[in-house]
Amino acid sequence: MVHVSFYRNYGKTFKKPRRPYEKERLDAELKLVGEYGLRCKRELWRVQYALSRIRNAARHLLTLDEKNPRRIFEGEALLRRMNRYGLLAEGQNKLDYVLALTAENFLARRLQTLVFKAGMAKSIHHARVLIRQRHIRVGRQIVNVPSFMVRLESEKHIDFSLTSPFGGGPAGRVKRKNSKRASGGGDGGGDEDEE
C-alpha cells in the first residue's frame, strides 16, 4: 500500500533519441550545444521534448473545428504563452506559427543566452558562470538557473544584482583577502574603491 505522505507526482522531461549513432543528428546536436553553451545533450533533449509536446497540442487543436470552444480557449491560451515568452512575434498570432517553432527559438529565450546577448558576459560560457555564481538578477530576484525561460517583459530588467561586485556591491571574498594581504594586514582590510 502506498504511503500517502511519500507520494509525489513526477514525470520525465526528456526523451532519448531512437537511433543512438546517427551522424547528422549528432552533428546538429553538438552544434546547438556549443552555440548555446549547454552542459550536456540532455539539456537539448529536454527542450526538444517540451517543443514536441507543444507542437502536438497545436496540431491536435488544428484538427478541431474552427468554432469549437475547446479549440478557441486552448488555442488562445497556447498563443498567449508563446507570446509571453517571446517565442512568437507580435504579428504571428495563429496556431500555424506554433507549428513552425524550432528548438532554437526556445534556446534563445534561456537566461544564459540573453545575458550573453545583452553584453553582460564575455562569452556564452562566461554567462553560465555568472548566473550560477549569483551575479545576475531579473527584476529584483537573483536568478541562479541558466535555463530560466525569460518572459518578454522581463527581458529589459536583466541586470547585475545589487550585492554583486559587478553591480555596485562590496568586493568578493578573494579580492578582500588579497587586498588585506597587500595592505600588510595592519588595519582590517584596505578599503578599496568600489568598481
Added chain:
Amino acid sequence: MTSQAPALEILVREPDGFSVWSGPPYPPGSSPPQRLPKTPCSATYFSRDGSRLLVTVASVSATVYDCRTLSVVRSFDLPGLLAAALSPTGTFLQTFQKSSSPQEKNVTVWHVDTATALYQHYQKNMSKATWPMVQFSADESVACRMMTNEIQFFDPKDFTKGFGYKIRLPGIAAMQLASAPGSHVAGFVPETKGVPASVQIFSCDKDAQGQVVARRSFFRCSTVQFHWNKGSTGLLVIAQADVDKTNQSYYGETKLNYLTTDRAFEGMVPLKKDGPVHDVQWSYSGSEFAVVYGFMPARATIFNKKCNPLIELGEGPYNTIRWNPKGRFIVLAGFGNLPGDMAFWDYSEKKLIGKTKAECSVTSEWAPDGCHFMTATTAPRLQIDNGIKIFDHNGSLQFKKMFEKLYQVDWKPEAPERFGDITGLTTSLGSIKIEETKKQAQGSKSAQASGKAPANIAAKPTAYRPPQSKNSAELQDKLFGGLASTGGEMSKNALRNKKRREKQKEKKAADASGSPADDS
C-alpha cells in the same frame, strides 16, 4: 513667424575662406545675399548658442566675431595653434598650442572680452576624444574637466583659482557633462581584466561628494558615446565593441543602454532587430528619442522617456535621424555609404509626408526655425559634386548651389523658441484630415511609393498633397468624388478583377459546403 524672429544665417567655408549668407527663403533665381565677404581661415566654429563665431587660422591666430554685427570682438595671436574651442555662450576660449618644453604651458583658457589668460597648464599631447579639455554647461554655470582618475570642477566665474572640488573615479577614460542644465556628469571606465566596463552618473553638486546616482556595467565594450537629453534627466549610451563575439558582423557590435538620473530605468533599450545601432537622437524637447538600428534595411523606432516604444517608423535604407527643432517633424535619411534616401515624417500625426533623395550628402541639418532642411556635400569626404541643397519641411527642394570645393556649411545656431510655429502645414493637414481614412483605400500608388508601410501603430501613408496647392477645394471635391464612385466608376480592369474574385469566392463556398474540407 513673428516679427521678432531672428534671421537665419548660413556659414559657408571654401578653400579660400569663409563667408556668411543670410538664410532662406530665397526669391527664385537669385543667389543668396552675403552678409560678410570672404575672409581667409582654416576652421570656423559657432558657439553653441550662436552668439559668437570663432575663426582660426592654423598655427597663426584665432579670432572671435560677434554674430549679430559680424564684427571682430577679439583677436588672439597664437603661434603653433593646433586646436581651439569656444564655450557655449562665447565667453571663454580654450586653445591648445604646440609646446616645445614642459616649462611652456600650452593649454590656455582665455576670457574673450578682456583677452586675459585665466588658466594655463601643460599637456604633452592631445587627442580628438579629449578635446575640448574643459566642458561647460549651456549657461556656463558648471565647468569641469577630466584628469587621470578624477573629474575636476572649476568655478567659471573665477578660473584663476584652479579646480574647486573633484569626483574620484579610478580608471576613467571618457566623460560628458550634461549641458542643459549642467546638473549631472557621466563617466566611463573601460573594462579591465575580470571587471566589466561601467558608465556612472554623478551629480555635479558640491555636496553630493562623489555619490553615484546611477550606474550600468557591461562587458564587451571598448568605447562609448554619450547622449544627454535636454533637461539632463536621461542618458543614452552607445557601447561599441571592435570585435563581435556573436560572429554576426565584421564591424563589431554596438549596444544601446539607457540610464535615467532618477533611477527609474537602468538597462538596455529593447530593440527588435539584430544589428548595429546606426543613429540615436533625442528630440529637442528631451522627452523622446529615436533610434535607427539593425542590419540594412534598418528599422526606426521612437521611444519615450520611460523607454516604451511610441511609434515604429518602418524599415528602409536609413542610417541618420534629424529631429526638427520645433518638434513635429523628423527626417530619416541614409547618408554615407547609402544612396541618400530621405523620408520626412510628421511625428505627431504619425504620417509619412514626403520622400526624396539627396545623393552623396555628407552633412545634414535642420534650420533653427524648423522650416528648412539643408544637406551638403563637402570636400575632404567627397571631392566632386560639392554643393548645398535646401529642402523645406515636407521634402521639396527649394534651393541648390554647387561649388568647386566646399569645406563646411552650417546654420547659425539659434534657440528654437525664438521662432514661431510652422503654420503652413498645420492648416492644410486639418483640411484633409477628414478624408484620411478614405484616401487610404484609393491611394494605391502612394502606398507603393512610401515603400514598406510601418506596423500597427502608425497610420497607413496617404497620398501627399502639397500644402500650398491652389485648388484645395477642387482637391476635396476630387476626394469626395472618388469616394462616392468607388461603386461605379472603377476602371475596366478593376471591374474584371472584382468579378473574377467574386466568382472564385462563390466556387470556394460551394466546395466547402459540398465536402467538409479544412481551410485556414
